[in-house]
Structures are given as structure tokens and as C-alpha cells.
Amino acid sequence: MNWPSxxxxxxxxxxxxxxxxxxxxxxxxxxxGEVRVLVVYDQTEPDYLLASTEGVPVLVLTNWRTxxxxxxxxxxxxxxxxxxxxxxxDDDQWQPDKLRRxxxxxxxxxxxxFATCAIEVEYEGKCTPRxxxxxxxxxxxxxxxxxxxxxSSSFLIRRAALDNDAIGLxxxxxxxxxxxxxxxxxxAARRTPIVHLDEPLVRVLWGRTSHYAYEYATKISSLRxxxxxxxxxxxxxxxxxxxxxQLACWSAAxxxxxxxxxxxxxAVRANWxxxxxxxxxxxxxxxxxxxxxxxxxxxxGRGI
Numbered sequence: 001m002n003w004p005s006x007x008x009x010x011x012x013x014x015x016x017x018x019x020x021x022x023x024x025x026x027x028x029x030x031x032x033g034e035v036r037v038l039v040v041y042d043q044t045e046p047d048y049l050l051a052s053t054e055g056v057p058v059l060v061l062t063n064w065r066t067x068x069x070x071x072x073x074x075x076x077x078x079x080x081x082x083x084x085x086x087x088x089x090d091d092d093q094w095q096p097d098k099l100r101r102x103x104x105x106x107x108x109x110x111x112x113x114f115a116t117c118a119i120e121v122e123y124e125g126k127c128t129p130r131x132x133x134x135x136x137x138x139x140x141x142x143x144x145x146x147x148x149x150x151x152s153s154s155f156l157i158r159r160a161a162l163d164n165d166a167i168g169l170x171x172x173x174x175x176x177x178x179x180x181x182x183x184x185x186x187x188a189a190r191r192t193p194i195v196h197l198d199e200p201l202v203r204v205l206w207g208r209t210s211h212y213a214y215e216y217a218t219k220i221s222s223l224r225x226x227x228x229x230x231x232x233x234x235x236x237x238x239x240x241x242x243x244x245x246q247l248a249c250w251s252a253a254x255x256x257x258x259x260x261x262x263x264x265x266x267a268v269r270a271n272w273x274x275x276x277x278x279x280x281x282x283x284x285x286x287x288x289x290x291x292x293x294x295x296x297x298x299x300x301g302r303g304i
Contacts, residue, residue: 001032003033027055029099041061061079114192118149123205130302134198226243249280
């Protein structure tokens with residue numbers, strides 16, 4: 001097999017120890033082809049000492065596009081001329097065979113453009129695998145559920161597919177660079193199903209290291225942006241109910257009971273069985289705190 005070249009984009013901000021671990025895990029890949037690492041610093045001074053020409057080369061860049069995760073990823077993409085592009089967040093780590101297994105799966109399907117793999121979530125020292133239970137993911141499945149096991153650190157994409165006349169780049173207008181990964185998945189799946197390797201080949205760190213864990217206002221803005229951008233979500237009752245339930249929870253967490261009530265009603269209209277509605281209603285009455293529910297779910301490798 002003629003193994004294609006792969007460029008790995010690692011955006012980073014204020015995580016010096018974690019980003020070193022992420023880089024090391026990429027450089028330790030048992031991959032027979034060429035691999036390059038691009039570390040893109042966003043809203044912080046770059047550490048050029050990370051750059052290296054030995055073994056798997058590491059290039060350090062500064063985000064020259066829109067501030068935020070999306071702009072940083074696009075800075076890395078546009079600096080690459082490799083056949084494939086992979087993403088890895090700076091607080092996540094790949095298993096040694098991740099790249100080899102995933103490239104082989106994507107190469108086995110010449111018409112496919114985008115591949116993912118399952119993950120294991122690390123939270124408070126405990127690791128929980130998250131599997132999709134399928135080898136392909138369609139746009140309808142992504143509209144019905146975000147499918148969080150299709151994490152951005154598992155993305156592997158043909159570089160040509162990221163041109164504007166195909167899937168396109170990461171959406172830099174996503175509020176707070178949130179849900180830009182879900183948006184990219186949906187755009188990709190509209191063209192051809194996502195090839196999924198249902199093995200946990202990426203370890204994803206959850207908790208307060210996340211830049212976005214408790215930014216509820218941004219979560220609300222980004223979900224509303226997704227609903228406007230993707231009619232597939234609003235056209236799918238379970239998917240719409242899921243998003244409205246999340247919007248209700250985040251609104252309750254901010255103390256906006258009126259908005260939380262409105263979103264709860266929308267969720268019930270779409271699907272009266274949506275469990276997030278109950279969480280939002282309990283949070284509105286003060287029976288529970290959204291943060292406590294999140295912590296309990298994170299221990300099971302899940303989120304709201």
C-alpha cells in the first residue's frame with residue numbers, strides 16, 4: 001500500500017504541558033507514511049521550542065485568521081499540502097495505531113472523504129469508551145444526534161475535500177468556535193457518509209481543562225446558529241427536541257427562566273420524551289444544578 005502523507009493540526013492556547021503530550025502521541029504513531037505536525041497558537045505567544053525537524057517534523061505557527069479554534073484549525077489546513085488532514089485538540093491523545101487504522105479504512109473506500117473513530121472519555125481519572133455502533137454515519141443520523149463519539153480529535157479528511165467547492169474549511173463564524181465540528185460533520189455527510197472506525201483510538205480529556213465547559217451563553221448562541229444553518233436538524237423531531245432541550249438547560253443554568261421555559265415547550269412539542277427537558281425544568285425550580293448534572297453525566301462519559 002502506498003501510504004498517503006498526513007498533516008496533523010493541533011490548535012493550542014495556554015496548555016503547555018498538555019500540548020506536549022498531544023504532540024508526543026502523534027509523533028509516536030506507528031504509521032508507515034509521511035506525517036507532519038502543525039501546532040497553531042491562538043490568542044497566546046507561541047513556544048517555538050516545540051518545533052523540530054527530527055523524525056516527525058513539528059512546525060509552530062500563530063493563528064493568522066479569526067481568533068478562536070476554527071480560525072486556528074484553518075490556519076493549519078491552509079499551511080498544509082499533504083494528501084490528508086487530521087485534527088487533534090491540545091488536551092487529547094491518540095493511541096499508537098490510530099492514524100494507520102483510520103487511513104486504511106478511508107483508503108478502502110475511494111469515494112469517501114471523511115473518517116472518524118470512537119473515543120474514550122477521561123474524567124476525574126476514569127476512562128469510559130464511547131462507541132457509535134456502526135461503520136458509517138449519515139447526515140440524517142447526525143441531525144438526530146450530535147454523536148459526541150465523533151470527536152474532532154478523531155477527524156481525518158482528504159485535503160482536497162476541504163476546498164471551498166467541496167466540504168469547505170471550518171466555519172469561523174460559529175459563535176465562540178463551538179459546534180464548528182458538528183457543522184463540519186454535517187457538511188461532509190451531505191456529500192458522502194462518514195467512514196467510522198468504531199474503536200476508541202483517541203483519549204479525550206473532559207473537565208475544567210475545557211475552554212468551553214461552562215460558557216453557557218456561547219453554548220446557546222452556537223446551538224441557535226446550528227439550527228439556522230442546518231435545516232436537517234429542525235426537520236428531524238428527535239434532533240430538534242435534543243437541541244431545544246440543551247438550550248433549555250443552558251438557559252436555566254444562566255438563570256434565564258423565561259427563556260428556559262420557552263425552549264422547554266419547544267422541546268416537548270418536538271418530542272415529549274426528550275429527557276433534557278426534565279433536567280431543565282428541575283433546574284428552573286432549583287431542585288438540581290446543571291453543573292451537578294453535568295458532573296454526574298461526565299463520570300459516565302456523557303454530557304447534556
